[in-house]
Amino acid sequence: MNSTQSPGAAVRIENLDKYYGTFHALRNVNLSVERGEKIVVCGPSGSGKSTMIRCINRLEQHNGGRITVLGTELNDDVGNIDGIRREVGMVFQHFNLFPHMTVLENCMIAPMIVRKRPRAEAEATARRYLEKVRIPEQATKFPGQLSGGQQQRVAIARALCMQPQIMLFDEPTSALDPEMIAEVLDVMVTLASEGMTMICVTHEMGFARRVADRVIFMDGGEIVEEAPPEEFFTSCRNERTRQFLSQVLGH
Amino acid sequence: MISLLRNQKVRNALLQVFYVGSLAALVLAGVVIARRNLAEQGITSGFDFLYKSTGWDVSFSLLPVTANDPYWWFFLIGIINTLFLGSIGLLLATVVGTVVGLARTSSNELARLLGRTYVDIFRNIPLILQAFFWYAIITHLPTPRAAHEAWGMLLTSRGLYLPAPNVGGVAMALAILPLFAAVALPVWLGRTSRLSRPVGERLVIQLAGIAAALACAVLILIVGRLPDAPLLDFPALQGLNLKGGLRIPPEFSALAVAIAIYGGSYIAEIVRGGFKAVGKGQVEAALSLGLSPWRVFTLVKLPLALRAMLPILANQYVWLIKATTMGIAVGFTDFFMIVALTINHSGQTLEAIGILMAGFLTINLSLAAVFNRINKAIALKGNQLRG
Amino acid sequence: MEMVVVAPPAPGTLEDLRRRFFATPLQALLSLVSLAIMVLLAWKLLNWAIFSAVFTASGGPEACQAAAGACWSVIAARWRIILFGLYPFEEQWRSALACVTVVVMTVLSCIPAFWTGRRIGLVWAAGAALYYVLMKGGVLGLPYVGEEAWGGLALTLFIFVTTCLIGFPLAICLALLRRSGLPWISRITGIIIDSVRSLPLISILFTFAIVLPFALPQWLVGDKLYRVILGSALFFSAYQAEIVRGGMQGVSNGQEEAAMALGMNYWQRIGRILLPQAMRNALPATINQFVISFKETSLVVIVGFFEILASGNAAYGTGEWRFAYVEVYAFIAFIYFVFVFSLSRYGAFLERRMSVGER
Ligand SMILES: Nc1ncnc2c1ncn2[C@@H]1O[C@H](COP(=O)(O)OP(=O)(O)OP(=O)(O)O)[C@@H](O)[C@H]1O
Ligand SMILES: [Mg+2]
Numbered sequence: 001m002n003s004t005q006s007p008g009a010a011v012r013i014e015n016l017d018k019y020y021g022t023f024h025a026l027r028n029v030n031l032s033v034e035r036g037e038k039i040v041v042c043g044p045s046g047s048g049k050s051t052m053i054r055c056i057n058r059l060e061q062h063n064g065g066r067i068t069v070l071g072t073e074l075n076d077d078v079g080n081i082d083g084i085r086r087e088v089g090m091v092f093q094h095f096n097l098f099p100h101m102t103v104l105e106n107c108m109i110a111p112m113i114v115r116k117r118p119r120a121e122a123e124a125t126a127r128r129y130l131e132k133v134r135i136p137e138q139a140t141k142f143p144g145q146l147s148g149g150q151q152q153r154v155a156i157a158r159a160l161c162m163q164p165q166i167m168l169f170d171e172p173t174s175a176l177d178p179e180m181i182a183e184v185l186d187v188m189v190t191l192a193s194e195g196m197t198m199i200c201v202t203h204e205m206g207f208a209r210r211v212a213d214r215v216i217f218m219d220g221g222e223i224v225e226e227a228p229p230e231e232f233f234t235s236c237r238n239e240r241t242r243q244f245l246s247q248v249l250g251h
Numbered sequence: 252m253i254s255l256l257r258n259q260k261v262r263n264a265l266l267q268v269f270y271v272g273s274l275a276a277l278v279l280a281g282v283v284i285a286r287r288n289l290a291e292q293g294i295t296s297g298f299d300f301l302y303k304s305t306g307w308d309v310s311f312s313l314l315p316v317t318a319n320d321p322y323w324w325f326f327l328i329g330i331i332n333t334l335f336l337g338s339i340g341l342l343l344a345t346v347v348g349t350v351v352g353l354a355r356t357s358s359n360e361l362a363r364l365l366g367r368t369y370v371d372i373f374r375n376i377p378l379i380l381q382a383f384f385w386y387a388i389i390t391h392l393p394t395p396r397a398a399h400e401a402w403g404m405l406l407t408s409r410g411l412y413l414p415a416p417n418v419g420g421v422a423m424a425l426a427i428l429p430l431f432a433a434v435a436l437p438v439w440l441g442r443t444s445r446l447s448r449p450v451g452e453r454l455v456i457q458l459a460g461i462a463a464a465l466a467c468a469v470l471i472l473i474v475g476r477l478p479d480a481p482l483l484d485f486p487a488l489q490g491l492n493l494k495g496g497l498r499i500p501p502e503f504s505a506l507a508v509a510i511a512i513y514g515g516s517y518i519a520e521i522v523r524g525g526f527k528a529v530g531k532g533q534v535e536a537a538l539s540l541g542l543s544p545w546r547v548f549t550l551v552k553l554p555l556a557l558r559a560m561l562p563i564l565a566n567q568y569v570w571l572i573k574a575t576t577m578g579i580a581v582g583f584t585d586f587f588m589i590v591a592l593t594i595n596h597s598g599q600t601l602e603a604i605g606i607l608m609a610g611f612l613t614i615n616l617s618l619a620a621v622f623n624r625i626n627k628a629i630a631l632k633g634n635q636l637r638g
Numbered sequence: 639m640e641m642v643v644v645a646p647p648a649p650g651t652l653e654d655l656r657r658r659f660f661a662t663p664l665q666a667l668l669s670l671v672s673l674a675i676m677v678l679l680a681w682k683l684l685n686w687a688i689f690s691a692v693f694t695a696s697g698g699p700e701a702c703q704a705a706a707g708a709c710w711s712v713i714a715a716r717w718r719i720i721l722f723g724l725y726p727f728e729e730q731w732r733s734a735l736a737c738v739t740v741v742v743m744t745v746l747s748c749i750p751a752f753w754t755g756r757r758i759g760l761v762w763a764a765g766a767a768l769y770y771v772l773m774k775g776g777v778l779g780l781p782y783v784g785e786e787a788w789g790g791l792a793l794t795l796f797i798f799v800t801t802c803l804i805g806f807p808l809a810i811c812l813a814l815l816r817r818s819g820l821p822w823i824s825r826i827t828g829i830i831i832d833s834v835r836s837l838p839l840i841s842i843l844f845t846f847a848i849v850l851p852f853a854l855p856q857w858l859v860g861d862k863l864y865r866v867i868l869g870s871a872l873f874f875s876a877y878q879a880e881i882v883r884g885g886m887q888g889v890s891n892g893q894e895e896a897a898m899a900l901g902m903n904y905w906q907r908i909g910r911i912l913l914p915q916a917m918r919n920a921l922p923a924t925i926n927q928f929v930i931s932f933k934e935t936s937l938v939v940i941v942g943f944f945e946i947l948a949s950g951n952a953a954y955g956t957g958e959w960r961f962a963y964v965e966v967y968a969f970i971a972f973i974y975f976v977f978v979f980s981l982s983r984y985g986a987f988l989e990r991r992m993s994v995g996e997r
Contacts, residue, residue, distance in 0.1 A: 059895055076259040086901040096896035100914050109910060110900035155896075162900060267822040270815075274826065281853035288852045354672075359665055360658060361672035375978040376971045377933040379940075380947060384971075387963040573838035580940055587841055600849050607841055608833070615836035 010035045010070060010166050010197045011056055017064030018051055018221075025051045026062070027221045035165075038198045040208040040229075043218035044244060049201040052218070053168045056199070057088045070165060086114060089159030093171040095151045097143035103130070103154050104139040107161045115162065122161070129157040133187045149180025153187055160191075167191065169200040203248055209233065217241045285601055294598040301326075307596060309584040311500055322593060329589030330610055336506055336585060337572040343511030344571060348518025355519060356526045366519065373516040379577050381513055386505035386581045395492055405486050405496070411504050412486035415497035422475020426468045433464035502583035506575065514571045521567060525560030526552060558629055565622035569615050586610055687968075699958040712962035713969050716953040720969065723789015723944045729781060733792040736772040739765055740795040748984055755913070762803055769796065785863045789944035791973065797867055797935045797945065802928065805871035809878035814908065816883055834876035840937055842869045847941040866938055874931050881927055885920030886912060922992065925985035929978055936974075946970055 011033040018026035026048050033039055041049050054060045055067060058074055058081050067074040069084045098106050107126035111117045117125070130136045133153035135146075143151055152172055159167060169188070173181040185207050192198055192211045202208070208215050208229055215232040217225040217240075225232065225241045236242055255261050286296055301323040308318050312328045313335060354366035373381070390408050393399065398407040405412035486496030529552050537551040538544075578585035584592075590607045594600050659669040690707025694714060702709035713720070722733045743765030752758050773792065776782035788796065815827040834842070846869030851859045859865075889912055897907040917924075939947045947970060953959070954966040 057899055059898060076261075077254070078257045078259050078262065081259075082901060082903060085899060088899070090896075090899035092892060092896060092899075094890075094892055096890075096892035098893065098896070098911055098915075100918065110902065113906050113910065114901040114903075158900070168899075263820055267820050270823050271826060284855060285853040357668070359668045359672065361669050361676070365672045365676060371979065372975070375933075375975045375982065377936040377947075377974055379936050380967065380971055380974065383947065383951070384964075384967045387967065391961075391963065569836065573836075576838040576840040577937070577940075579840065587838065587844075590841075591844060594849070600852055604841075604845055604849055608837060611837050611841070612833060 012068040015065035016062055018062050025221050029223055035197055036195050037213045038192050038211050039214050040212040041201045041216045042203055047218040048221040049218055050170050053170055053199055053201055056168060057085050057090055087164050088166045089162055089164035090168040091155050091159055091172045093175050095155045097151055097155055099143050102140050102142055107158045111161050125161050129160045133157045148176045149183045152184045156187055166197045171201050173204060205248060298602055300597050300599045311503060311584050325589050329586035332584055333575050333586040336575045339507050340510030341568055341571055344514030344518055347511050347515025349522055351515060351519035352522025355523045370516045370519050373512050378509060378513045378574055379580055382506055382509040382577050382581060385508045389501040389505050410501050411499040413497045414485045417476055417484045422471055426471045429464040429467035433461045502581045505581055506578055506583055510571055510574060517567055521560050521563050525556035528559035529555045561626055569618055708965050709962045710965060712959045712965050719953045720949050721790045723949045724787050729783060732772045736769045736792050737795055739769050740799055766799055766803055785861055790949045791946050794935050794945045797938060798932050800867045801870045801874050805874035808875035809882055812875055812879035813882035817886060831876045831879055839873050839934055840940055842873050843941050866941060878927050881920050881923045885916035888919040889915045922985055922989040929982045932978055
């Protein structure tokens with residue numbers, strides 16, 4: 001991979017624009033994430049949060065601006081895309097586990113066929129991460145046989161098995177019941193404490209307070225506010241942010 | 252160069268160009284080779300042959316035909332034969348399928364068993380085998396001299412002879428119009444007066460409409476009959492052969508029967524599936540409103556089942572229309588057989604195959620279009636329904 | 639209105655019968671009519687097929703014509719022609735063995751343990767190879783028998799198996815091309831699939847058998863049998879492609895996105911994630927398609943092959959058995975029935991099993 005001027009930045013987004021047909025989903029977004037930094041992204045529904053983080057591993061193609069991940073620019077070069085996806089893990093709102101494979105196979109498949117690790121090593125890694133997300137005993141079950149919280153933890157383990165340098169979370173807890181949210185957040189907090197670079201879209205403000213280095217508020221496809229959590233929650237400048245916060249924290 | 256190949260946009264463009272290009276090259280090469288091969292046999296390509304006379308005859312035609320008629324006329328006859336056999340076959344298959352399908356969904360166990368046996372047997376035997384079978388049966392019927400007779404009809408190895416009205420062609424064609432009206436009228440009446448009149452009164456109006464249309468048709472036939480002849484012309488033995496009446500050749504009846512029986516078994520399953528798709532909840536809701544079982548059937552079950560059936564039924568109809576090409580197995584001159592004969596006699600291979608494809612594409616696409624229209628017209632409006 | 643609660647009487651057998659079949663006058667009528675039809679048909683059929691039938695070939699056709707019932711002697715006399723066609727008499731055991739191979743292969747592929755791409759591919763490739771060696775010979779001390787001498791059931795099965803073997807991978811390719819994100823590829827593939835689907839199979843077989851040789855260079859023409867198989871495989875794949883595509887539409891987008899996010903490339907996503915799930919979704923419809931295409935192999939009789947239908951026609955068409963056509967067709971129908979019915983029952987079983995297992 002070719003290095004650029006700031007090898008330190010894990011993700012650098014400059015003047016990003018994204019259209020769906022004629023709909024302007026992201027407008028001139030700028031964001032830089034250092035290695036080891038934890039970013040929480042929030043904002044009302046349809047504000048472009050998912051679109052932004054999906055651009056980072058090119059599940060969506062952007063139309064303008066530059067995205068540089070780990071020193072590699074995301075452009076039409078096919079090799080770059082594959083290289084970056086290997087280093088960037090992603091956790092989805094609806095888990096997206098592979099239903100035709102056991103939990104263990106879900107965790108082993110990508111290391112084996114993408115990173116070409118031998119089976120034994122992949123299995124050892126998978127078991128280690130399943131241990132870490134606290135469901136080692138479910139290894140031989142199928143995703144359909146697990147609860148939502150368990151499935152999401154498997155999804156986290158699956159992403160971690162690729163040993164990525166950056167993790168993206170797109171509302172990992174919003175499809176879960178309250179008691180399951182805690183178990184998933186616990187795992188994410190542990191992960192954060194180990195120094196993983198994380199970009200999380202979430203409305204769990206407690207998690208943001210505890211873990212985030214910066215909180216970002218998006219609305220209408222733009223980054224409206226960007227601040228450390230204490231500042232964000234106490235003295236935000238923007239009217240829209242305040243309104244949103246009062247809604248999220250209000251009940 | 253390498254970086255260009257790694258560029259996704261370039262790659263996508265190249266892939267498409269390659270795919271389209273190689274397909275086009277394949278087709279083009281085939282056409283060029285074929286034209287050269289045909290030219291070596293002294294066949295000039297082009298559609299001029301359509302205006303030459305064929306020099307051969309067809310065994311079944313609804314239109315007047317001689318061996319001097321040009322090819323395009325023969326193609327027309329083929330298409331009409333295909334459509335004729337297709338619509339008769341579809342009609343019979345739909346009747347059979349509806350009866351058997353209703354038997355399969357009936358609450359009576361014996362009727363269900365009967366329906367199921369029918370479906371299991373006739374669905375699992377290839378259509379062409381059934382066509383061969385019926386053809387063999389019909390051609391092994393007694394000769395005209397020893398014909399079976401029933402109600403003026405004669406069953407012989409030369410075909411089925413029906414009494415035919417002695418009526419001119421124009422009057423015959425005119426008489427078909429009221430028949431269409433007889434079908435369309437009740438439907439139209441049913442739609443327009445759906446809510447404004449009680450069901451019983453509506454039924455009377457519909458029946459009256461049908462009766463009027465039928466009376467109209469009979470009247471036209473009587474007025475248009477040929478002079479100095481009885482209204483009905485009965486087939487009768489004259490010498491070694493039968494004269495008079497309407498002859499349905501064995502090829503046609505064998506195919507129609509086979510399509511009706513085989514297609515009926517498929518349509519029965521579609522009918523059953525349609526009724527199965529009607530939610531229990533809807534039926535229970537209707538019953539709990541105090542509607543009688545008959546009303547529940549006509550007002551709730553049937554309309555919903557029809558909507559569920561229609562798309563699958565459309566596919567089945569397309570399939571059955573295509574199945575008429577089996578005519579060639581028993582010597583029925585359908586569209587495909589005309590094409591095959593044309594290739595044999597004139598050697599205009601590419602053109603004939605082109606006409607064949609265009610013909611079937613047109614038939615099937617129009618059928619699909621009609622069904623799409625109906626589907627859209629009767630589809631349940633909105634997408635907010637659950638379960 | 640008064641409410642009356644009546645305890646249901648203990649259902650005796652007679653009471654039970656009455657309630658099931660004679661609850662209302664209409665029901666009773668329906669039951670009686672159905673029963674009458676069934677008894678009448680069953681009696682006629684049994685009488686014809688068994689009680690008044692002639693079974694042995696010893697009496698010859700004359701004994702048959704005297705009897706009122708079926709003449710199974712024709713089968714006893716001509717079964718070899720029907721099953722093996724013109725295959726050399728002393729070698730017909732090979733033809734029989736080849737049929738058994740196909741049956742074994744089909745049964746094996748119905749067992750879930752074989753439902754991985756590699757295993758099922760292996761079973762079918764090995765089965766087809768074994769079939770080919772047995773039928774064609776020329777190796778292992780088996781005398782050579784050319785394709786033009788193949789016939790009867792063995793030919794029917796051969797055409798069916800090779801149609802599936804070629805058509806199935808082709809169907810997957812077509813389905814993938816049609817759902818491709820590249821507009822020209824998906825559009826043109828769509829046109830190809832839809833046109834093939836709206837043409838009758840017979841016209842495709844006819845084109846491949848008789849017209850295609852004009853459009854091919856000499857060295858590519860090949861044997862008519864293989865051209866016809868190619869045509870029938872193309873037709874099969876156009877239908878099967880839509881089934882596979884339907885199965886793919888049942889797999890949520892998230893599955894492919896998750897695979898992408900893990901860094902899998904296109905072929906890995908297709909092979910490991912999309913296809914396994916799509917094929918599972920498409921299984922009942924696929925079996926149904928196999929059933930249809932097995933029945934449709936009988937159409938090759940029209941382009942002049944000596945498969946089971948043609949050999950049946952020949953079995954009664956010549957000389958003294960001319961009157962025994964019903965029996966011959968019944969026999970062939972029975973053979974088809976056994977294959978098709980068991981396959982479709984199996985499909986129905988799978989469908990039920992899968993709808994139970996659904997979450
Ligand atoms: N594939 C698509 N095609 C067209 N429009 C899209 C598509 N995906 C998203 N959009 C639009 O882009 C906008 C941003 O969508 P996005 O999914 O990023 O919102 P979000 O902030 O993640 O919302 P939520 O909190 O509901 O997930 C929305 O208005 C949405 O309608
Ligand atoms: Mg979102």
